[in-house]
Amino acid sequence: xxxxxxxxxxxxxxxxxxxxxxxxxxxxxxxxxxxxxxxxxxxxxxxxxxxxxxxxxxxxxxxxxxxxxxxxxxxxxxxxxxxxxxxxxxxxxxxxxxxxxxxxxxxxxxxxxxxxxxxxxxxxxxxxxxxxxxxxxxxxxxxxxxxxxxxxxxxxxxxxxxxxxxxxxxxxxxxxxxxxxxxxxxxxxxxxxxxxxxxxxxxxxxxxxxxxxxxxxxxxxxxxxxxxxxxxxxxxxxxxxxxxxxxxxxxxxxxxxxxxxxxxxxxxxxxxxxxxxxxxxxxxxxxxxxxxxxxxxxxxxxxxxxxxxxxxxxxxxxxxxxxxxxxxxxxxxxxxxxxxxxxxxxxxxxxxxxxxxxxxxxxxxxxxxxxxxxxxxxxxxxxxxxxxxxxxxxxxxxxxxxxxxxxxxxxxxxxxxxxxxxxxxxxxxxxxxxxxxxxxxxxxxxxxxxxxxxxxxxxxxxxxxxxxxxxxxxxxxxxxxxxxxxxxxxxxxxxxxxxxxxxxxxxxxxxxxxxxxxxxxxxxxxxxxxxxxxxxxxxxxxxxxxxxxxxxxxxxxxxxxxxxxxxxxxxxxxxxxxxxxxxxxxxxxxxxxxxxxxxxxxxxxxxxxxxxxxxxxxxxxxxxxxxxxxxxxxxxxxxxxxxxxxxx
Amino acid sequence: xxxxxxxxxxxxxxxxxxxxxxxxxxxxxxxxxxxxxxxxxxxxxxxxxxxxxxxxxxxxxxxxxxxxxxxxxxxxxxxxxxxxxxxxxxxxxxxxxxxxxxxxxxxxxxxxxxxxxxxxxxxxxxxxxxxxxxxxxxxxxxxxxxxxxxxxxxxxxxxxxxxxxxxxxxxxxxxxxxxxxxxxxxxxxxxxxxxxxxxxxxxxxxxxxxxxxxxxxxxxxxxxxxxxxxxxxxxxxxxxxxxxxxxxxxxxxxxxxxxxxxxxxxxxxxxxxxxxxxxxxxxxxxxxxxxxxxxxxxxxxxxxxxxxxxxxxxxxxxxxxxxxxxxxxxxxxxxxxxxxxxx
Numbered sequence: 001x002x003x004x005x006x007x008x009x010x011x012x013x014x015x016x017x018x019x020x021x022x023x024x025x026x027x028x029x030x031x032x033x034x035x036x037x038x039x040x041x042x043x044x045x046x047x048x049x050x051x052x053x054x055x056x057x058x059x060x061x062x063x064x065x066x067x068x069x070x071x072x073x074x075x076x077x078x079x080x081x082x083x084x085x086x087x088x089x090x091x092x093x094x095x096x097x098x099x100x101x102x103x104x105x106x107x108x109x110x111x112x113x114x115x116x117x118x119x120x121x122x123x124x125x126x127x128x129x130x131x132x133x134x135x136x137x138x139x140x141x142x143x144x145x146x147x148x149x150x151x152x153x154x155x156x157x158x159x160x161x162x163x164x165x166x167x168x169x170x171x172x173x174x175x176x177x178x179x180x181x182x183x184x185x186x187x188x189x190x191x192x193x194x195x196x197x198x199x200x201x202x203x204x205x206x207x208x209x210x211x212x213x214x215x216x217x218x219x220x221x222x223x224x225x226x227x228x229x230x231x232x233x234x235x236x237x238x239x240x241x242x243x244x245x246x247x248x249x250x251x252x253x254x255x256x257x258x259x260x261x262x263x264x265x266x267x268x269x270x271x272x273x274x275x276x277x278x279x280x281x282x283x284x285x286x287x288x289x290x291x292x293x294x295x296x297x298x299x300x301x302x303x304x305x306x307x308x309x310x311x312x313x314x315x316x317x318x319x320x321x322x323x324x325x326x327x328x329x330x331x332x333x334x335x336x337x338x339x340x341x342x343x344x345x346x347x348x349x350x351x352x353x354x355x356x357x358x359x360x361x362x363x364x365x366x367x368x369x370x371x372x373x374x375x376x377x378x379x380x381x382x383x384x385x386x387x388x389x390x391x392x393x394x395x396x397x398x399x400x401x402x403x404x405x406x407x408x409x410x411x412x413x414x415x416x417x418x419x420x421x422x423x424x425x426x427x428x429x430x431x432x433x434x435x436x437x438x439x440x441x442x443x444x445x446x447x448x449x450x451x452x453x454x455x456x457x458x459x460x461x462x463x464x465x466x467x468x469x470x471x472x473x474x475x476x477x478x479x480x481x482x483x484x485x486x487x488x489x490x491x492x493x494x495x496x497x498x499x500x501x502x503x504x505x506x507x508x509x510x511x512x513x514x515x516x517x518x519x520x521x522x523x524x525x526x527x528x529x530x531x532x533x534x535x536x537x538x539x540x541x542x543x544x545x546x547x548x549x550x551x552x553x554x555x556x557x558x559x560x561x562x563x564x565x566x567x568x569x570x571x572x573x574x575x576x577x578x579x580x581x582x583x584x585x586x587x588x589x590x591x592x593x594x595x596x597x598x599x600x601x602x603x604x605x606x607x608x609x610x611x612x613x614x615x616x617x618x619x620x621x622x623x624x625x626x627x628x629x630x631x632x633x634x635x636x637x638x639x640x641x642x643x644x645x646x647x648x
Numbered sequence: 649x650x651x652x653x654x655x656x657x658x659x660x661x662x663x664x665x666x667x668x669x670x671x672x673x674x675x676x677x678x679x680x681x682x683x684x685x686x687x688x689x690x691x692x693x694x695x696x697x698x699x700x701x702x703x704x705x706x707x708x709x710x711x712x713x714x715x716x717x718x719x720x721x722x723x724x725x726x727x728x729x730x731x732x733x734x735x736x737x738x739x740x741x742x743x744x745x746x747x748x749x750x751x752x753x754x755x756x757x758x759x760x761x762x763x764x765x766x767x768x769x770x771x772x773x774x775x776x777x778x779x780x781x782x783x784x785x786x787x788x789x790x791x792x793x794x795x796x797x798x799x800x801x802x803x804x805x806x807x808x809x810x811x812x813x814x815x816x817x818x819x820x821x822x823x824x825x826x827x828x829x830x831x832x833x834x835x836x837x838x839x840x841x842x843x844x845x846x847x848x849x850x851x852x853x854x855x856x857x858x859x860x861x862x863x864x865x866x867x868x869x870x871x872x873x874x875x876x877x878x879x880x881x882x883x884x885x886x887x888x889x890x891x892x893x894x895x896x897x898x899x900x901x902x903x904x905x906x907x908x909x910x911x912x913x914x915x916x917x918x919x920x921x922x923x924x925x926x927x928x929x930x931x932x933x934x935x936x937x938x939x940x941x942x943x944x945x946x947x948x949x950x951x952x953x954x955x956x957x958x959x960x961x962x963x964x965x966x967x968x969x970x971x972x973x974x975x976x977x978x979x980x981x982x983x984x985x986x987x988x989x990x991x
Contacts, residue, residue, distance in 0.1 A: 024927065029897050033909070035926040051900035052796075232794040239801045252796075306937060306954065308872030350940055354906030357873060358898040362908065367878040369769055370866050375837060378772050388760060391752055398748030400988050403755055403981060405858050406778070406845060421779065422807040423819070425800045427849050427857055434779070434806075448983040455985065456750065462778060462845070469809070471817060472779050567710065622706055 001249045002035070003058050005148070006130045007044040013064030016078035018071060020044040026074040030358050031066050032057045040130045055253040056341040059151030069322035073359050080322075083149065085265035092280035094159065096223060099167040102288035104192045105205065107228040107257040108168075109264040112159050112281035113271050115139060115222050117215065120274060133246075139215045139222060142270045152226060152259035153247035154267055157203065157213040159221035165197040168205065177201050179243070180214040191237040192229055206234040206251040207243055221280065224267050228257040254344040257291065294338040298349040301332065306350070307357045309365060319359040320352070383476070383551045386503065387460055390478065390547075393502055397495060399456045399480060404441035406462065407431035412440040421464040421472045434464035434472065438479035439534075439542050446483060446540075455483040460547055476547040478531075483540050489519065492533050492541045496522060503554035510584070524553050568598065568617035569628050573635070574648040576609050581643050583610065590614065593638060594631045596623065609648055650708065656686050657712045664719045670727045677720055687713055754980060754991045755860055758966040759843055762862050765886040769879065771841040771864065776829045778845050779806060782815030784825035788945035789903040797821060804847050804857075819847035823863035824903060827938070827957055830865055831946035836953060837868035843962065853976050860962035867938065867948075867955035873906070876935055876956035880910055884932065888912060889970060893919065896935065904936020904957060915970050930968055933960030 007020045016023070024034035024046060032054060036047040048057070056062040061083040068080025094112040120128075120141040128135050133144045143154045173189035187193075194203040202213040206229035215222060235252040238244060264283070271277030304310045316334065317327045324339035338346045346352065357365075391401060413420055413433040421434035435441065438459055445457060458480035465473040482492055493510065500508050507525040510533075514521060518535040522545065531545030577586065583602050590600040590612065599615040614635075616628050639645040660680050667673040680687050690709055697705045752760075763773055777784075786798050797803060806817035826842030842863040851857055864879065877896060884894040892913050899909035910932040914925035921928045935958035940950035967974045974980060979987065 028927070028929075029895065031898060033897065033899075033926070037927065053900040235794075235796060235799075239799070305870060306872055308874030348905065348940065350905035350937070354898070357906055362873065362877070362896045362898075365874055365877060367881045368874050369878045369882060370839075370868065370871055370875040375770060375839065376835065383775070384763070384773050391756060395750040395752050396748065397750065399750040400985060401751065401753040401756055402983060402988060403753050404983070405981070406847075407858070424805040424807040425849070426804070427851060431857055445983040449985045452985060457985075464779065469811075471777055471781070472806075474778055622703075 001058065001246070002047060002049050003148075003246070004045045004047050004131045005060055005063060006040065006127055007046065009060050009127050009148075010046070010064055010067070013061055013081050013083060014067050014078060015081055016067070016071060016076060018076040018078065020046070022076055023067060023071065026071050026076060027063075027067060029363055030070040030074065030361055032063070041126070043130070045130050052253055053345040055151060055250055055255055057151075058250060059147075060149045062151055062341070065324065069319065069324075070359050072322075073319065073361065083262065083266070085262055085269065087265055088268055088279055088283060090279040090281065090283055092282065094221065094281040095164045096159075096281050096284060097165050098284055098286060099165075100286045100288065101168045101170070103230070104170065104233065105168050105227050105229050106287075106289035107260045108284065108286040109226045109260040110284040111224050111264065111268060111279055113222050113224060113268070113275075114220060114278045114280050115271055115275040117217065117219055118275070124274065137215075138274045139219065139271075142267060142274060143224075145270060146263050146267045147246070147250070150259050150263045150266060151250065152228075152255060152263040153206070153250050154263050155203070155209055155225045155227075155247075156215055157209065157223045157225060158215050158219045159223045160219075161216075162202055162213045162223060163196045163198070166194045166202070167196075168192065168194050171201070175201060177204055178211045179204065180209045180211050182211055185241050185243075187237070188240055190233060192233055204237070205229050207238055207241075207248050208245055222271075224264070224271065226260045226263050226267075228255055228260055256341040256343070257287065257289065258340045261285065291340060291343050294343055294347060296336045296338065296347065296349060296352050298334045298336065298352045299332060300334065302349060303353050303356060306353050307360070307365065308368075311356060311360055315360070316356045319356050323355055323359070325352075325355070381554075381556055383548070386551045386554050387476075387547070389502065390499060391460065393499060394458050394480070394495075397456075397498075399458045402442065402445050402457050402459050404438070404445065404459060404461070405431060406434055406464070408433055408435045408441065412444065414440060419466050421466050436463050436465065437544060438463065438477050439481070439544055442479055442481045442542065446481060452483070453485060455481065457481055476551075477544060478547045478550070479542065479544040481540065481542045485539055487539060487541055489533065489535055489541060492543055493520070496533065496543060496545075500550075503550060504556060504558075505550070505553045524549070562619075564617055564619050566618060566620070566622050568615050569623050571614045571616070571628070571632065572603060572611055573614060573632070574609055574611045575636075575639065575645045576648055577639075577645045578643060579608065581645075586610070586612070586639065586643075589639060589642060590635050593634045596627075596631060653690065653708055653712055656690055657715060660687065660716045661719055664716070664723050667723060670724065673720070673723055673727065680716060680720075681713075687716060751989050751991050753988065754966055755962055757991060758962050759860070759862070761887060762843065762883075762962070762965070763841065765883055766841045766864065768886075769882060771839045773841045773843065774826060774830065775844060776826045776842060778820055778847075779817055780820050780825045781811055781817060783811075783813070784828045785818050785820050785822075787815060788828045788942065789824055790939050790941040790945070791902045795902065800849075802849055804849060820844065821848050822846055822959055823861040824957070824959055826863050827865050827903070827942065828946055831867065831943065831948055834946075834948070838865055838955070840865040851978075853978070856963075856977055856981055858981075859977070861959050862962055863957065863959045865938070865955065865957045867943075867953050869953065871955040873937060873956070876908070876937070876958070879956075880932075880935060880958060884910075884912055887965060888915075888968070894932065895929070899934060899936075901934055901936055903939050903942050904934075905939045907934065907936035909933070910935055910958070910960075912968065915968070932965065932968070933958060935959070 020037050024037045028034050033049040034046050035049050038045050050058040057066055065080050068078050071078035096112050098108055100108055118138050120135055120138045124141055124145055125135040128144055131148055135141050139156050143156050146154045171187040171189055171191040171193045175187045178184045192205040193201045196202045202210055205227055229251050231252045231254050238248040320327045326337040328335045336352050409430045415436050423432055426432040438461055460478045462474045463477050467473055509523045510520040513519040519533045521529055522531045524530050530549050533543045535541050587600045591597055596616050596618055598617045601613050603613040604611040616623055636647055663676045667676050679685055791798055803821045804819040808817050810816040823842045823844050830838055830840045845858055846861045847858050881894055894910055894912045896908040896910050899907045901907040911929040912932050913919035914928055914930050916922055916924050919928035938955050938957050943950040963977050963980050
């Protein structure tokens, strides 16, 4: 969360000659990120990003304490002037009974006061507005003012509207409330609420006040009410209802219950000062869950080992002490007692080391690369290698790579939905199912580029296969689409063949598609189907392959075959072949006839005739015409016997 | 026979040399290699050669043919060159005939650059599940049970019965599950680079529901903050250029202690402070010393081994590159070719 604080307000608790910019820089480097320092009237505001573990820094007092510790380490003089509050003993006539539930609230401090409602003084207004908090009236402003100084959210209610009895309980499912900004919410149950004697819910604790108890223009008596609530429950309600007040953002971060008392007495002082306040009840302090004190023991040797340099022990002790820790040195160890405002955050030697290292200054440490000279060698070729190689090949063949989401809508999911890997809490209905193939997403990309006549795109991404009682199987797929007027199946087949060749895969086969579509299935050795080419229409052809399977077969191995000293003999044979006979079968039959046939390819195809180009070569001698003639005849004979072909 | 071949060869070469233009050269070619050309005829003589000389004759005549063909080709090439030289109509500003050139997605390009940089200093790239158990995504990473990242509002959960030991399945919200998976292997020392798709329930100008992170993990003996600084400096200077400066400052993560956020100087204002940055700095990502609870969760003794980890967004470092000027992360996932073809 980010909060804003005026520089002059901080200086009420911090004595220093450092400029606002210097303070911001020193804090950013050693403590909390001051994202911006901006001019405000004659002053500066700090915009502070408070991390979830340090709610103590979301306050003027906490920030001053921290600055008092870190500034001197950055050669800036600074002294923390702690917040001091006076306790009040009061015995008024107004009654307030609070029945707590210790599972919901760790501490409650409250008091009833007589007040006069009026605008806040200018200084209070300025300080709040610089913090992005709207000034309303003195009664409400004081609650925010106390919150900003102490970091503890506080709450004010109209005592006469509320009544003298409050009972803390969990909300039941379906109970309705109206918050002070007049919005109605239906609670889902388990929320922390307070009800009055009439059983009406009068407060949504830790989150926001309610319309039926908020102070109004006629308010004369108030309940100033402070509580340390169960962080998890507050967060749950706030997220369910979408209420993200600053109070929530603090209360969900495990605040120090000690703050309640400090906030109470500070508030009483301010009501006295700005609202002519008078305490008219006893001080209520219900404190069932007092936190345990904590001690951490750290080896001095470990401090230096983790930080990487030797930090003087006196400096370590000084840093910790100024941060509010109590330190005792025993031989080679430090025994550190953690202050209440850091109990939730600090508990291990590593935590103590962090405190020392950050205030010492990470920027004061040297930079070195880790050596680790016993590393194991790793193979050169892996799935990443092939992925890069294939992506680059496709790029230089004119393909553009796209990235689409792994999650798809019902429309883009192919296959029965009950087998889909499904998101239980989707963000929207477009992103619900983990896809089983990539093509539908690529078609979506096409639809976003309708005006283009020529498109070649591809993607390599995981698809997800549901497994019973196991993690889904994640399989890497490669998919692509070629869109072009009158594009050809053979163009796409060509990309696939060249890809396979570049992957060192020579054993593959294209077979007619077994799905109800035009195209081909692609098989690798051992009859393993690796993917398919699909003709969608005359302008649109896609392909998809299991990339993990391709990688299993891919190899960089090459084998040298001595180049033959004897020239090959080339020949073209034209044949009349029935259309239903596939070229692949014919070529296989031709090659079978003799091992001297080095190559057989289809050269041309016209109506019922096909011309094959045949290369004969003997590694050991020159072939004679007679030898070639004999093989030639054998080819014609076998093709004729098999399919009744005739030479043209 | 050999003499006869020598004669044919010499004769042929002089004919090639004497040709004055491509037309004459075409005629010469026909006279030598045509159906009744002198070389073609010489091939036919092989039948008359005694059996024991056949092989030698075959070799010689092939060699002769090669020499003549080369001479012809180079003569043709010379004429062609001259022709271009004197062709006054050649307009070199006419459009070229381009070989095909597609585009790799900017995220791929960033991943390749990041991988190269870390491999140079001994890191090994790995890949782990994108859908993983709560144990790997949170529990073993020292996330408390009620941590906000573990609730329905921030992380995507998979509709599947939770595993009795490892909990529900989630779409990983960070690449840090790789730390646990890597540590479980117990092969030390570790210098891991894990790059993967990551998912969070968010969609706005600076967040998309699917994005990419790269995670480093270094585990060994006596690995300190000094080494973390060194490694991240090396990366930042290699990736962004030597003029950019990085700094680490305190931050908070569950799985590291101490934790850092890494900043780099803004390239727009050169570190002076401007609207785009925070007092001259931009956040690069998170890092820290691996939390002892994380080591313990995987059965590694934190007194023997220590180390650091970092997790940065791929899109984020991409957007922070000099001059790229992408100010909305959603643009990176645009399906428009007009965008993709710029990379």
